Amino acid sequence: MATPQESNAPTDAPAAEAVMSEERSDIVREISLEEFTPSGTLAVTGAYFLLLLVLYALMYFVEFAGNGPSIIN
Amino acid sequence: MHIHRFEKIWIGLSLFLIxxxxxxxxxxxxxxxxxxxxxxxxGTIDPMNLAETEFAQPGVRKVGENEYEVYMVARQFLFLPGTGRPLTLPAGAEVTFHVTSPDVLHGIHVSGTNLNTMVIPGQVATFKTVFPEARTYGMICHEYCGPAHHTMEGLIEIVPPSEFDETTLLTSR
Known part of the structure; x- marks a missing residue:
């Protein structure tokens, strides 16, 4: 989210860089990219992935393959 | 390029899904x-001149011990055989359908099954199936073919093999 400082910053590069590197008071702890672990997002994505697999299998094996007679040749 | 390990998992799962x-x-x-x-x-046949082809006499032919061939003409707005008098076939037999059209694009869908194909003038749509049980299936045209398209329908009656009347079969050409 853009802070008032950022949104008021001039668009030329050196000035923008200065704003970015400026120490922000609302940062509690800085972590590296590897330390960032969005487990909740992973859990939601994983659940959605499982749902996709199960529903695809249901659609194919129950609604399609179970809807015989089918074309066999 | 550095990729976060969670992103590697997501990329891997996406490829796995495909x-x-x-x-x-x-x-x-x-x-x-x-x-x-x-x-x-x-290959193709002349749709203006079906009389020169196997479709001159649409119907069912016996080609093997338990194998039948159906030559069906889909035309505006009926299936021949199928509309008016049901197409009768024995249960459990291998049936090969050959369907063509002398006029416009049609489709055939046997309702409640996966039997479904387009019927293109000049081409012979072919598929083989087995109807396992004795029951009646409806079939409809599913490609818009003219003002009475919605009335284009027919019946397939599957009877137990013992009740199948072979005298209705066509003789091979």
């Missing part, structure tokens, strides 16, 4: 014998 979906379709094709309709190897 592999699973493709694998299921291949499994269905090979192991479950779920095929798609084809066109006859004999």
């Amino acid at each position: 592999a699973v979906c493709t694998g299921i379709v291949i499994y269905g094709f090979v192991a479950l014998d779920l095929k798609v309709p084809g066109i006859a190897d004999s």
